[in-house]
Amino acid sequence: MATTDATVTDTEMTEKIHQGLAARELLPGEHAVDAGYVTAAHIVTARDEHGVDLLGPVGPDTCHANHPGEHFAQSAFTIDWERRQVTCPQGATSISWSDQRKASGTPLARIHFAVTDCAACPLRAKCTTATNGKWGRSLTLLPREQQEVLAQRREEQQTEEWKKRYDIRAGVEGTISQAVRRTGIRHTRCIGLAKTHLGNVLAATAINIIRFDAWFTETPLGQTRTSHLARLELAA
Template structure:
């Protein structure tokens, strides 16, 4: 199915059938959230990783080219790599452990140099475990005239690019809300209208390092391809930026509903201070007026490191230095610098300010409450299909498994709807019920 691009076919067929009987339609409201997915491999620290990577390559070569490998290794290699690498087998002491890691590095380079030597069989370097070894050694070690060296943390590639396991090259180590895991993330989108069953319309699988904000556009593209775009899309703050709000509205006709970051001052002010909304922006004249009536001295168009266009606006030190409310506005040292602002493009900045005002109202909060229901979908998927732990060792197969899982959930929900099975009730603890009764 993966080879022929049919991963989504089973879900497409079920959704088309449900649409045909009038229980699924475009428009309305949908909601999206994500959950972590554990890889089908163990989580390894750096020394375990390099040891297991070399051991995996040696295991593969022992089976594929035993005579070739026998000429390279000694009995010490069998002692070091004959069994799985575990932390409790490491020598004690930081210096001794680093020497162990560098020994592993030298052994790995011995294998790589032999495998890629001109006289070696070309197929040796095509063995997947050898390819993983080559990539891992570039990431974890460097060589100079003095030998092989263990890379320091600052010299490692970013987590998104760095291997986490020799047995699943697609798995990555991610962290969210202080919790880390090795594997993937899955994003589920579902309808949430009261007069039809709640059905999952989209599933996206990424590695664990991909932030939710990077998936918003992909969700909308997938729903557009299925002709199931909602009129309103309810998500948490991780999926929302000003650019997403504008793009969803202008390109897809979707009202993207989710909280954005609060309007705060750049400095860590305590007590009352002037936020960005206290300044008046004249977009035509490219000028900004501060709360005390002073006009900005410069406006320059720039780009963030991410490529996002912004405008940098500065006020003069003379205007800010003598300002009677300077302490509420800026804490630049000794009055040498004036207040500065960073503005997004006009449509994004106005959308951002409008959302900040909206999300403070009770009406918006009541409207947004519907998003929380997607937690039930994640719970059901975890309990019924074990979606939080993949059975496979790469991203394409993991995604295919997720497609089957959400298709199964849709069939379960359709059956419940047709047989008029009521939705499960929200669980309330005995303590909470006691408090409500009191």
């Protein structure tokens, strides 16, 4: 159980959660989380440093938000990491590869194609809207290991096998819903992080007791709620 200020994002907690579980020797082989806790860096770190398969969806392979219609996403390009060069779907090769860092310190590579290659390309409309006159299509890549695991996860999460594996996450969401409904865990009754954390621990303990009682008394699982609108549709 971890309690933080509201400004702390989910991604900031993934590694801290794993470190806490490691200290107590409670690391799972597979950790099912929602998209907020997953980045390529987290997948690599969980695997290499903790031996944990971080199971959760990553963002889709997309192009610039202002690019209309069908477009060539990042996966359409071939990356030669050794030569530090990228080849586009039409066979043109990049002319610039520069190592940079985000403001957060995350390393990345910025790749550019020649404006002359892109201007004359018959598929330009599906690839780039660049009009700066200096570069054509540009790409931003994560470090190689992260970029490759990101591409692999994007392919995996489209398969039925991966989707069935991730179905287990429904149990986690059910637990969160039960905690919210039965204990009001989203509203603190205390002032201060330490007291709020104690309240969260007590709420989690209460949920465990409720579930043990339901198991021992063979209480059936609750039925999925059907909204008023859905009931009217079923009646029709």
